[in-house]
């Protein structure tokens with residue numbers, strides 16, 4: 001047996017949904033994570049500070065007694081978002097970031113931004129006050145191949161935006177390409193990137209080889225192996241600009257296993273086991289804490305968690321349920337396709 005003690009981690013990109021799904025999945029996060037940046041792509045989306053305050057209360061009501069968990073709220077950027085509302089949310093401490101979904105990029109993104117010029121007054125205000133923008137970095141124009149969406153977004157949207165507003169702090173969320181990693185590394189300031197657990201483990205073969213595997217489908221879609229290796233190198237490097245955002249995104253099985261399945265992979269329950277495996281494979285167990293627990297708070301200007309968790313490597317594989325049962329229906333758990341030996345020791 002081998003133990004690894006790290007500061008309690010945070011998840012800097014998480015989908016908790018609402019209602020029965022929220023009640024079914026929240027414990028898988030609050031068991032291990034102290035805080036999470038909660039995505040606002042509900043139906044309807046979390047657009048105003050009133051929406052965010054109400055959603056925060058619903059999340060807190062669903063946290064199991066005994067768990068201490070702080071949801072960090074985000075607002076969904078629309079072309080009609082009011083800069084004063086955003087600023088008031090930031091000043092009150094409720095709002096930790098604003099999320100940019102290009103319209104049509106992913107699940108529930110139809111109210112997102114079509115023309116970024118229309119969102120400029122909000123973005124200018126955010127740059128002024130120091131409120132970070134979280135971006136789903138993919139273009140949605142039909143002429144761009146789905147595997148190129150991230151690289152084209154960097155060139156045609158992100159880089160021009162950074163030139164126009166160099167003071168705007170931007171989190172490039174769920175980076176999936178070497179292009180994304182390289183772009184972040186080239187920048188001197190005000191840009192960081194989150195990386196998911198699953199993009200460190202799967203490449204696009206997982207989705208397509210031997211039949212279509214809907215439970216490996218997410219957005220941005222997993223890319224070819226060279227990109228996965230670049231993500232692994234970035235995550236395990238200790239570079240403060242890269243941190244964990246699981247993008248754990250539960251959908252009930254019938255909505256995944258159908259002719260037009262939803263994007264999203266559910267990893268909250270086994271993320272830390274998977275990450276310890278990956279970091280050990282890369283000879284970087286000593287950098288897991290930076291990725292999961294230190295770099296994120298540094299970027300978001302929040303204190304590191306005082307508590308620690310212990311990860312233990314067992315002699316026999318650790319088992320997770322294949323599915324999490326929720327009031328909304330069953331949710332399939334991410335299968336990394338290798339046995340897991342590390343698990344969090346429950347206190």
Ligand code: DOR
Pocket residue numbers: 015041106107136217218219220247249250262263264265
């Ligand atoms: O795979 C994904 N699922 N990517 C996203 O960007 C959204 C998420 C969801 O909400 O299901």
Ligand code: ZN
Pocket residue numbers: 013015039247249
């Ligand atoms: Zn997401």
